[in-house]
Amino acid sequence: MADFDSLQERSEDDGGLLFRSMKLEDIPSIIAIEHEAFTSPWTSDAFINELTNNHFARYMVMQLNGEIIGYAGMWLIMDEAHVTNIAVSGSFRGRKLGARLLSELQKLAAFLGASRMTLEVRVTNEVAQSLYRKFGFEPSGIRPGYYSDNNEDALIMWAELDRGEAKGRAQ
Ligand SMILES: CC(C)(COP(=O)(O)OP(=O)(O)OC[C@H]1O[C@@H](n2cnc3c(N)ncnc32)[C@H](O)[C@@H]1OP(=O)(O)O)[C@@H](O)C(=O)NCCC(=O)NCCS
Numbered sequence: 057m058a059d060f061d062s063l064q065e066r067s068e069d070d071g072g073l074l075f076r077s078m079k080l081e082d083i084p085s086i087i088a089i090e091h092e093a094f095t096s097p098w099t100s101d102a103f104i105n106e107l108t109n110n111h112f113a114r115y116m117v118m119q120l121n122g123e124i125i126g127y128a129g130m131w132l133i134m135d136e137a138h139v140t141n142i143a144v145s146g147s148f149r150g151r152k153l154g155a156r157l158l159s160e161l162q163k164l165a166a167f168l169g170a171s172r173m174t175l176e177v178r179v180t181n182e183v184a185q186s187l188y189r190k191f192g193f194e195p196s197g198i199r200p201g202y203y204s205d206n207n208e209d210a211l212i213m214w215a216e217l218d219r220g221e222a223k224g225r226a227q
Contacts, residue, residue, distance in 0.1 A: 075160045078115035078127060080107055085124040093143035096205045118157050126153060128161045137165035139175035158191050166217045173217055176210035178203060188213050
């Protein structure tokens with residue numbers, strides 16, 4: 057089955073930025089970012105399970121000059137891509153790198169046959185919601201009390217993917 061590595065050469069970028077599939081040995085770096093990004097971070101075992109047992113899952117890392125500075129993942133179910141997580145290391149935020157990462161995730165999803173992408177986001181996470189709106193996501197509903205740490209509601213968002221060109225839209 058085609059995967060992200062078949063896109064890797066095309067995704068290599070100027071300035072030392074690289075997107076590639078997540079590997080098991082990346083997990084300690086991912087966990088460090090996960091802990092600074094989320095109040096209820098995933099465990100190493102959760103990522104191991106995603107990479108080894110979940111055939112619906114695709115995870116990518118974003119590297120800058122060899123350092124992992126972000127990651128994103130999704131489950132591909134039929135023609136739908138369900139985003140599970142996206143995060144950029146704290147000191148690299150606000151430099152359009154989250155936008156690059158989401159663009160690559162959308163390209164990969166389209167390349168693998170998805171026509172729509174969905175995610176949940178905390179209703180208070182205005183930074184992420186702003187990012188998502190730039191990439192065509194629109195609100196479609198609320199999951200009440202979805203986040204167990206503070207009982208916060210989740211906003212459900214959907215975006216149509218451009219399967220024709222499968223290219224980013226936020227340059
Ligand atoms: C959400 C996240 C991935 C964005 O990454 P980033 O690299 O900081 O974002 P970018 O610099 O690419 O900015 C993309 C857009 O996000 C929004 N954004 C970024 N920083 C923002 C800020 N401080 N305030 C408001 N909006 C902001 C803007 O819409 C921005 O577009 P613009 O630069 O054209 O205004 C990052 O903040 C993060 O890892 N947050 C913690 C984890 C998280 O919340 N993940 C999402 C879970 S659903």
